Amino acid sequence: MSLPVIRNPILRGFNPDPSIVRVGEDYYIAVSTFEWFPGVQIHHSRDLVNWRLLSRPLTRASQLNMLGDPDGCGLWAPCLTHADGRFWLIYTDVKRYGRTTVGGASGASLRDFHNYLVTCDTIDGEWSDPIYLNSSGFDPSLFHDDDGRKWLVNQLWDHRPGKNRFAGIVLQEYSSNQQRLVGERKVIFEGTAIGLTEAPHLYKRDGWYYLVTAEGGTGWGHAMTMARSRAIDGPYELHPDTYVLTSRDRPHVALQRAGHGDLVETADCDTYAVYLCGRPLPNRGRCVLGRETAIQKLVWGEDGWLRTLDGSGDPTLETPAPNLPARPWPVASAREDFDGPDLPIDFQWLRTPYPDEIFSLAAKPGSLRLYGRESLGSVFRQALVARRQQDHCYSASTILDFEPEHFQQAAGLVCYYNGAKFHYLHVSHDEAIGRHLRVMTCTPDSPQADSFTAPIPLAAGPVELRVEVDFERLRFGFRQGGQGAWAWLPEVFDASILSDEASAPGAPNFTGAFVGMACQDTSGMAAPADFDWFEYQGREYVTAPTNL
Known part of the structure; x- marks a missing residue:
């Protein structure tokens, strides 16, 4: 034995x-x-x-x-x-x-x-x-x-x-x-x-x-x-x-x-x-x-x-292990439905001790409402609620109800390390194409600090957002109507930038990758975005991945 x-x-x-x-x-x-x-x-x-x-x-x-x-x-x-x-x-x-x-x-x-x-x-x-x-x-x-x-x-x-x-x-x-x-x-x-x-x-x-x-x-x-x-x-x-x-x-x-x-x-x-x-x-x-x-x-x-x-x-x-009886804890659910009065314990937000300024679980019962605040990466008040990435391979998804009125309003699913390192699948609005979906990436090891994928027009109504991470490979998908296959963006993003090591020498990088929900309104009007649920599932792989 x-x-x-x-x-x-x-x-x-x-x-x-x-x-x-x-x-x-x-x-x-x-x-x-x-x-x-x-x-x-x-x-x-x-x-x-x-x-x-x-x-x-x-x-x-x-x-x-x-x-x-x-x-x-x-x-x-x-x-x-x-x-x-x-x-x-x-x-x-x-x-x-x-x-x-x-x-x-x-x-x-x-x-x-x-x-x-x-x-x-x-x-x-x-x-x-x-x-x-x-x-x-x-x-x-x-x-x-x-x-x-x-x-x-x-x-x-x-x-x-x-x-x-x-x-x-x-x-x-x-x-x-x-x-x-x-x-x-x-x-x-x-x-x-x-x-x-x-x-x-x-x-x-x-x-x-x-x-x-x-x-x-x-x-x-x-x-x-x-x-x-x-x-x-x-x-x-x-x-x-x-x-x-x-x-x-x-x-x-x-x-x-x-x-x-x-x-x-x-x-x-x-x-x-x-x-x-x-x-x-x-x-x-x-x-x-x-x-x-x-x-x-x-x-x-x-x-x-x-x-x-x-x-x-x-x-x-x-x-x-010590000579102690086994004391396992109940296995946590992969999906959080935001039905309670408090934010589920796996989630945190950034810096502010005044959470009522950036989110609410009561404004729309059964949903997490984020109020659009400062830009992604602000060191003051940004509405970002996320949980730790705990697996090299995982899937995360959520559903977003958000009707932006102009380009200064955005909300979506974010893979985040800090203000200089993130991949952000978000919904926004453009006067030419209307409501749309795209990815903003901020990388510390690229000649261009941030970049955007081409906008994808969206119909009105809620949209499901999804990310799949397999070691250093990251892909985003979406769908509307809650049925059918996911539509995957063609780009494969580098998940490894969400790390301490992807930084200039001597810079303060001591945290880790998070995945979660975010909302911005740099016009100052605090446009709300509602997230009905959030799901995170880790996966185990037997073989190592190939390089990008």
């Missing part, structure tokens, strides 16, 4: 920077959401094998307002812990991340990271308003020591010329009574030679303080590093193998970009690491599913250091 295993990744699609905590029999993982609102995704499991998306805790403007946050900014690297009978959540709101010109000069070294703390007695309850912590860097993490003291660690950002911008990990005490950081901050770890030291987490075991960090950047050179000290403020000695887990310079492993990890211990004292990873497309080498979350069983050696089971440090597609 084969032993039970966990198959990676456990959180498919854009789910990066995992932080894990066990409370009794329950395990929770918090992950980054960047510019997507509400902020932070919390997933729940009782066996480490089966996971469900449980909640998003940052739902109010007082907790998170990302209006104006650039692409790739917003909510970074949450840290979820449990102590003193409540949950503690630390997070960063990034307001600026380089690649911005100031007076015609590059401002890549100037960045703004604001770190906050919220708490809640229950994991899925109403979380508190935030306590401001600091702005000295990103990836903050809270450590609860066994003497009752609490400590914040975060990456220190140094913008000065000639300096290491990733200036190390800083430690400072947090006072629960004063609700602020107290005492002096101290650099406790400067990292290794590969640099880009970030994502700190502290643990205590057998009288040692262990510090886990991520290094090498969140791309192909990513790694999970460990150091330890008898005193919380150091000095810290480096793991004898340097890296606990990495796919750096290891093209043979299926899970690439591995790093940014956190540790959890089961009731049986087994140790598991959760970490982010990427699954490149077979031909293009781009991770359209973004940075996903994997889990792996590790073991403590006689020398007091943590290693993978085989000591190689390789991330694996499978890992032994």
Whole structure:
């Protein structure tokens, strides 16, 4: 009889920077959401094998307002812990991340990271308003020591010329009574030679303080590093193998970009690491599913250091499951009919904490109504509601009821990464041909920033829209009347542009591909578009695709 295993990744699609905590029999993982609102995704499991998306805790403007946050900014690297009978959540709101010109000069070294703390007695309850912590860097993490003291660690950002911008990990005490950081901050770890030291987490075991960090950047050179000290403020000695887990310079492993990890211990004292990873497309080498979350069983050696089971440090597609009864969750329906008062949990929107300005589930009961707002890619108010792409191959479809009056009004089905990378099948209006359907594509690696297919005239009435994605191939189709075959547009689009890798070097690209519904009205009249349902179905393929 084969032993039970966990198959990676456990959180498919854009789910990066995992932080894990066990409370009794329950395990929770918090992950980054960047510019997507509400902020932070919390997933729940009782066996480490089966996971469900449980909640998003940052739902109010007082907790998170990302209006104006650039692409790739917003909510970074949450840290979820449990102590003193409540949950503690630390997070960063990034307001600026380089690649911005100031007076015609590059401002890549100037960045703004604001770190906050919220708490809640229950994991899925109403979380508190935030306590401001600091702005000295990103990836903050809270450590609860066994003497009752609490400590914040975060990456220190140094913008000065000639300096290491990733200036190390800083430690400072947090006072629960004063609700602020107290005492002096101290650099406790400067990292290794590969640099880009970030994502700190502290643990205590057998009288040692262990510090886990991520290094090498969140791309192909990513790694999970460990150091330890008898005193919380150091000095810290480096793991004898340097890296606990990495796919750096290891093209043979299926899970690439591995790093940014956190540790959890089961009731049986087994140790598991959760970490982010990427699954490149077979031909293009781009991770359209973004940075996903994997889990792996590790073991403590006689020398007091943590290693993978085989000591190689390789991330694996499978890992032994803990000795726990299986706790599967109900399988979610592929189709959402928008019949309830709340947006289905798989869906998010961009930046704004005021969803009533961009959509309604009550204006036309049984439908999702989007109000046409700013252009696709706006960093303020755009009406785009979408869900993660979680499979290399999938089908998605919806039905749109929309009667645009002129060319500044559009609505449709969008495959979206950010404001510079999307494929958009939309209905609009032209004074010469009337209501019509076409695709707008925005590509980061083409001499022409955006392009349009030829318009296809449409009859009045609702229109069904469909997208088929097979690895790097993307095709759009449509039909009216709800019967008969789909009419497929002749163009085959490049799905691989919806990835971190399809970008200029150094640009902030840390999310993943989404598919969903959008509506624009750049005349300012907020023309509504109604979507009666949305369906997403992933597919598995046995053989790899051919190149485009």
